[in-house]
Amino acid sequence: MSGKLLLWLSFISMLLIQTTGFTYYNCEPDGNFTTNSTYRRNLDTALSTLPTTNTGLGFFNYSAGQGSDRVNSAALCRGDINQDVCRSCLNDSVVNLREVCPNQKGAVGYYDECWLRYTNNAILGNTDLNSGLILYNIQNASDLDGFNEVVRPLLNNLIDDAAAGGSLRKFASGITTGPDGITLYGLVQCTPDLSRLQCSDCLQNSITGFYLKYGGRIGVKSD
Ligand SMILES: *[C@@H]1O[C@H](CO)[C@@H](O)[C@H](O)[C@H]1NC(C)=O
Ligand SMILES: *[C@@H]1O[C@H](CO)[C@@H](O)[C@H](O)[C@H]1NC(C)=O
Ligand SMILES: *[C@@H]1O[C@H](CO)[C@@H](O)[C@H](O)[C@H]1NC(C)=O
Ligand SMILES: *[C@@H]1O[C@H](CO)[C@@H](O)[C@H](O)[C@H]1NC(C)=O
Ligand SMILES: *[C@@H]1O[C@H](CO)[C@@H](O)[C@H](O)[C@H]1NC(C)=O
Secondary structure (H helix, E strand, O other): OEEEEOOOOOOOOOOOOOOOOOOOOEEEEEEEOOOHHHHHHHHHHHHHHHHHHHOOOOOEEEEOOOOHOEEEEEEEEOOOOOHHHHHHHHHHHHHHHHHHOOOOOEEEEEEEEEEEEEEOOOOOOOOOOOOEEEEOOEEEEEOOOHHHHHHHHHHHHHHHHHOOOOOOEEEEEEEEEOHHHHHEEEEEEOOOOOOOHHHHHHHHHHHHHHHHHOOOOOEEOOO
């Protein structure tokens, strides 16, 4: 038997599952743009340039325009996937997000391997993204106390490692053995623009956010 615990990017969470190819997406309610607008042109520019801004480690950011027409865009690939999968995930995200949110100024879409967001608001340095999700396995650990005794230390170690990751990548994954010899997998990641403290706080808040409700579940994914 094996359990899987994925704790990905972390934000305050809602339980929400929608599909369209994306694991989850949200057209943000910050306003719409029209077909021939400057915002639309800036968005086109941002999303065609964004894939070229890779640091080589899976983080992308690009902004176009000024003031109320400024489009900020960013994308992050999971830290353990290769660059081809990353690029292709980002390409799919660009196409699909424009399709499901055709005229919204802001949108975010998540796949397992990457997410993409664009908005007129600031993205970098910001830990309170207003869209997030928790996905969890409906099964509970049979030995709840034993399970929790190993999950928390595993995640705390991973959070320390990820937060210390520097300005290009903040990612960590690891394995530990739980009660009855089960294998537990953990994975955490922040966008690399966050400071060490911001990253660590954000991930800790995310754990606290799902722990009370879903603490005994054998798998949790929180974005
Ligand atoms: C934006 O467009 C969507 C449909 O694409 C519509 O449902 C929504 O009411 C519009 N919002 C505003 C503020 O006009
Ligand atoms: C957008 O611009 C094109 C070319 O200038 C024009 O033909 C079209 O009618 C415009 N559409 C809207 C919605 O203004
Ligand atoms: C992504 O799209 C760009 C331009 O549309 C294309 O050149 C590139 O080959 C695509 N990459 C992948 C991995 O699909
Ligand atoms: C797991 O535990 C929760 C909370 O105690 C409970 O609501 C849920 O029904 C349990 N799930 C299963 C599959 O037993
Ligand atoms: C975001 O893009 C700007 C402009 O290209 C660049 O200077 C900056 O280093 C990028 N930030 C991160 C965290 O990659």
